[in-house]
Amino acid sequence: MTTVAATSALRSLAYAIPVVLVLLVLPYIVTPYQRILMSYGLIMAIAALGFNILLGYTGLLSFGHSAYFGLGAYAVAFMVKYLHVTSMELFLLGGLIATLLVTAVFGFICVRYTRIFFAILTMALSQVLWSLAFKFFWVTGGTDGLRIPTPTILNGLVTVPKNKIAFLSHTYYYYVLIVFVVFAALMWVIVHSPFGQVLQAIRDNETRAAFLGVRVRRARWIAFMISGGFTGVAGILWAPLNGLTTPDILYWPFSGEIVFLTVLGGFGTFSGPIIGAVVFNYLKTYAVGLTVYWQLLLGAVLIVLVLALPTGIMGTLTRLTLKIKGASPK
Amino acid sequence: MELLPIHILNSLLYASTLFLIAGGLSLIYGVMRIVNLAHGSLYALGAYVTAWTIGQLAGGAPPSTLYALLPVGAIAVAAVGAIVEPTLLRPFYQRAEEYQLLVTFGLLLILEDVMRLVWGPYPLSASQPREFLGGSTIFGSQYPNYNLLVIGLGFLVAALLWAFVYRTRFGVILRATSQNMRMASALGVNVKRVYVQAFALGCFMAGLGGAFIVPIQSAVLGMGVDALIIAFVVVVIGGLGSLEGALIGALIVGFVRTLGVILFPEIELAVLYIIAAAVLLIRPIGLFGRA
Numbered sequence: 344m345t346t347v348a349a350t351s352a353l354r355s356l357a358y359a360i361p362v363v364l365v366l367l368v369l370p371y372i373v374t375p376y377q378r379i380l381m382s383y384g385l386i387m388a389i390a391a392l393g394f395n396i397l398l399g400y401t402g403l404l405s406f407g408h409s410a411y412f413g414l415g416a417y418a419v420a421f422m423v424k425y426l427h428v429t430s431m432e433l434f435l436l437g438g439l440i441a442t443l444l445v446t447a448v449f450g451f452i453c454v455r456y457t458r459i460f461f462a463i464l465t466m467a468l469s470q471v472l473w474s475l476a477f478k479f480f481w482v483t484g485g486t487d488g489l490r491i492p493t494p495t496i497l498n499g500l501v502t503v504p505k506n507k508i509a510f511l512s513h514t515y516y517y518y519v520l521i522v523f524v525v526f527a528a529l530m531w532v533i534v535h536s537p538f539g540q541v542l543q544a545i546r547d548n549e550t551r552a553a554f555l556g557v558r559v560r561r562a563r564w565i566a567f568m569i570s571g572g573f574t575g576v577a578g579i580l581w582a583p584l585n586g587l588t589t590p591d592i593l594y595w596p597f598s599g600e601i602v603f604l605t606v607l608g609g610f611g612t613f614s615g616p617i618i619g620a621v622v623f624n625y626l627k628t629y630a631v632g633l634t635v636y637w638q639l640l641l642g643a644v645l646i647v648l649v650l651a652l653p654t655g656i657m658g659t660l661t662r663l664t665l666k667i668k669g670a671s672p673k
Numbered sequence: 674m675e676l677l678p679i680h681i682l683n684s685l686l687y688a689s690t691l692f693l694i695a696g697g698l699s700l701i702y703g704v705m706r707i708v709n710l711a712h713g714s715l716y717a718l719g720a721y722v723t724a725w726t727i728g729q730l731a732g733g734a735p736p737s738t739l740y741a742l743l744p745v746g747a748i749a750v751a752a753v754g755a756i757v758e759p760t761l762l763r764p765f766y767q768r769a770e771e772y773q774l775l776v777t778f779g780l781l782l783i784l785e786d787v788m789r790l791v792w793g794p795y796p797l798s799a800s801q802p803r804e805f806l807g808g809s810t811i812f813g814s815q816y817p818n819y820n821l822l823v824i825g826l827g828f829l830v831a832a833l834l835w836a837f838v839y840r841t842r843f844g845v846i847l848r849a850t851s852q853n854m855r856m857a858s859a860l861g862v863n864v865k866r867v868y869v870q871a872f873a874l875g876c877f878m879a880g881l882g883g884a885f886i887v888p889i890q891s892a893v894l895g896m897g898v899d900a901l902i903i904a905f906v907v908v909v910i911g912g913l914g915s916l917e918g919a920l921i922g923a924l925i926v927g928f929v930r931t932l933g934v935i936l937f938p939e940i941e942l943a944v945l946y947i948i949a950a951a952v953l954l955i956r957p958i959g960l961f962g963r964a
Contacts, residue, residue, distance in 0.1 A: 404771045452954060459708055459770055460957055463909060467949045470902055474942035595902060599710075599778045606775060636790055642782030649775050650764060 355531060358614070366520055375512035379584070380628060382516050384621035385523045386580045391605045391616030392530045393573025398602075399610040400534055401566045402546030403457060407465030408601045410449065410472050411571040413593035414442045415578025417476065420489035420588045431494040431518065434579055442575025443568060445472075450567030454560055457549075466595055473593035488589035491582045511584060519580055526576060527617065533569060534613065542566050574601075603645055609655025618656050678812045680931050686820050686889075688927030689827020693882030694900055695907035696834065696919040697875035703914030704851045704871040707762060708770075710777040713901025714784035715876050718753065719746035719883025720892035721792050727799035727888075739802050743884045750880025751873045758872040759865070781898070789894055798891035823885045830881065831920055838916065847871060851914070906949040912959025921960060 366385075370378055390412055397403045418438035422428040428437070449468050456464055476483045483489065493503060493510055496518060504510045533539055541562050544552040553559050582588050591597065600623075608619020626644065630637035652659050698712045709715075723746030727739055761780060765773045803819035810816075838844040849857040850867045858864045883892070907926050911918025926945060933941025952959060 398771065404774065406774065452950065455954070456957060459913075460953060462770070462774065463708075463905060464950060464953050466902075466905070467909070467946045467953070471943045471946040471950070474946065475940070478939045478942065594898075596781075596898060599781075602771070602775060603778070606771070636786045638782040639786035639790070642779040642786070645779035645782065646761065646776055649772050649779070653768075653772060 351535065352531075355613070359527075363520075363524060370513055370516060375508055378512040378516045379508075380624065381621070382511070382519045382584055383581075384624035385519050386577050386584065387601075387604060387620035387624055388617040389523055389526050389580070390574045390577035390601055391608070391620040392527060393570045393575075393577070394601050395605050395610050395616040396530065396534065396542070396566055396573070397570045398605060399612075399616070400539060400542045400546060401563055403454075403563065403567075404462050404602070405453075405465040405570070406462040406595065406598050406602065407449075407467075407469030408570075408574050409593050409595060409597035410465075410469035411442055411446060411574040412578040412581070412597070412601070413469075413472060413476070413588075413590075414445055414571075415439075415575035415580075416582040416585075416588040416592055417483065417489070417578075418442065418575075419579050419582040420483075420491055423491055424489060429492070429495045430498060431496050431583070432498070434494060434582070435522075435576065438579035439572060439575060442578070443572050446568050446571030446575070447564075450564050450571065454563040454567055466598065469593065469598060470595060473590055473595070476590040476593050483590070486590060488587045490587055491585070494583050515584060519584070522576065522580060526573060530573065531613065538562070538565070603641070606653075607645075607648060607655055609657035609659070611654055612657040612661070615655050615657035622656065676814060679814050679816060680935070682811070682816060682820065682824065684924075684927040684931040685824045685827075686927075687930060688923040689824050689831075690882045690886050691903065691907055691926055692827055692831055692920050692923035693878045693885070695904040695911070695923055696831070696916055697878035697882075698904050699908045699911070699914055699916060699919045700878070701872055701875035702908070703916075704847060705762070705766070705868055707765075707773050707777070708913075709875070710774060710901065711780035711784055712777075712875070712879055713897035713899070713904060714781050714788075715750050715753065715897070716879040716883045716900050717788060717892065717894075717897030718784060719750045719880030720887040720896065721788050721797060721883070722746035722749045722880070723884040724797040724799040724887045724892045725792065727801060728797070731799070731801045737805070739805070743802070744881065746884035746887070747877050747880035750883070751877035754873040754876030755869055758869050762872070763865070763868070781901075785894065785897065792892070794894060796891035796893045797887075799887050801888070803888040817889075819888060823889070826885060830878070831916075834878075834916060843870075903945070906945050909949040909959060910952050912961040915959065915961040918959050918961030 366381070369381065373381075390408070393411075394405065394408050397405050415438045418441040419434045422434060422437050428434065449465070453461055453464050453468070477485060479485075480487070493507060496503060496514065501514060503514060534542070541552070541557050544555070544557060545559055545562060549559055578592070581592075604619040604623035605616045606619070607623050608617065609615030627637065627641065630640045634640065648655070654662070694712065694716050697715075698709060701707060701709050701712070723743060726742050726745045730742065731739065757780065761776055762773075765776055803817055806818035806822065808815045808817045809821070838847060846857070846862055846867055847870075849860075850862060850864055850871075854864055857867075903926065907922035908919060909922075910925055911920070911922030925948075929945060929948065930941055933944055937944065
């Protein structure tokens with residue numbers, strides 16, 4: 344067992360190390376705009392990794408993950424507005440606590456159901472938060488949203504450039520990259536741990552897992568909290584990068600986007616959601632730049648994707664490599 | 674308190690449009706087991722098509738003939754449904770629910786932008802049918818006659834639909850297919866055709882909702898996305914797949930929302946979602962759902 348896990352870990356590292364190296368030198372190669380774009384992509388990748396522990400590993404489709412992303416972002420905005428906090432680390436800590444508290448309650452309610460009812464229940468609960476953010480404008484700024492200024496990093500240990508673009512495209516890019524690597528590694532450990540195996544057992548056969556002594560509902564609840572926590576961290580990182588948080592990120596079509604990018608990358612694999620998030624981010628940015636009818640373009644991509652490539656980018660790549668490997672010895 | 678009759682009428686008006694949207698959503702789920710995320714956008718499409726048609730003819734035609742144009746939007750939406758079902762949805766019946774949700778989500782994105790493309794970003798209004806009918810004085814307050822007409826039509830459609838589903842041959846086939854698709858198929862029912870018809874009927878209802886509402890409030894972008902989530906609340910309260918449930922759910926949501934706007938405007942939407950979540954927790958199949 345340990346040797347299997349060890350080879351699996353080594354193989355994953357063999358893919359991960361070159362990717363991280365490229366991401367490390369990226370600021371010296373590409374324009375600031377591209378780096379900021381990549382930061383958005385990496386942030387969405389953290390959200391997608393969190394989302395996928397439910398969809399890919401536990402077999403639960405949440406249509407309400409905008410709630411946890413928005414909770415992270417709004418927690419940061421509230422800390423700025425009401426507590427005058429500027430430290431990024433305090434944002435992460437406070438935001439994570441706030442997200443986990445709400446996720447624990449929402450998750451406790453939602454995991455009583457599976458399949459379509461789970462999807463609708465998560466959606467309904469996320470819309471409670473959206474309508475509150477929308478209506479309590481004197482607290483949340485309503486549709487105007489709340490502004491988030493440039494944060495301080497490591498209590499001033501890292502100097503923050505005065506120029507906002509310089510900060511976002513360099514200092515903050517590395518900050519996002521480090522948090523991303525830490526959380527991606529954490530998720531890898533979680534899904535390869537015995538607990539991760541339990542989740543997959545539940546996904547494949549709930550009844551059998553229950554007979555084996557797995558406490559199904561509790562395992563789902565824990566997975567839900569991990570999932571919400573990761574998506575919350577993404578929201579926390581997103582807030583200073585975007586500089587403004589509005590109720591849009593709590594509205595249900597944003598949950599649809601998270602589902603979209605995960606399926607785009609392929610929810611059957613660990614790396615799929617990461618690839619999907621980065622690709623989707625580029626796709627959306629260029630579609631928005633290209634035409635005001637970008638939703639039309641994305642909708643068409645989504646339909647073609649689910650019709651023709653249901654396993655997503657990673658699933659299709661894996662199948663192709665297997666085909667090539669299988670064909671070559673002959 | 675003198676406004677009470679007006680509040681009740683407004684609740685009924687809201688409930689009758691909601692029933693048309695949610696009833697269609699519920700019918701489609703009941704027969705095909707598909708949760709159509711694009712349903713709200715189909716309602717918006719009905720509103721746009723109706724507003725556009727009335728706008729084209731309002732100058733020349735006598736106002737009384739405009740009422741005949743109201744169903745045009747609904748028929749157009751039903752036609753869209755009859756095209757969408759066999760091309761986009763049929764490949765997904767055997768596949769996992771996440772794909773069904775995603776394909777209808779893709780359809781939603783496309784429809785929203787098609788409406789933006791065709792009718793532009795500005796609201797499209799068609800108030801002539803409402804203005805032509807004038808208003809009545811009800812307990813000392815003015816109330817538009819057109820709104821009364823919509824309330825009446827909403828309940829008429831509900832009654833017709835009930836008769837259609839429970840008193841006609843097609844209704845029997847529809848219910849048989851809904852209960853056991855394989856068995857119905859084995860008994861000679863053309864399931865594919867029933868699915869197209871059921872989907873088109875559901876779309877027709879959504880389009881009719883849009884057509885009825887557009888003389889009262891303009892067609893705007895995003896109205897479909899907002900409507901879908903309220904329609905979800907209705908079907909969750911009433912029970913997915915149940916028409917009686919959709920009617921009762923629409924009435925509950927209509928009255929709670931009117932009450933909410935008066936008593937607790939900040940949390941009126943939140944209260945609706947919380948009611949939906951509470952019903953899911955206590956009785957997941959809804960008040961009228963069948964297990």
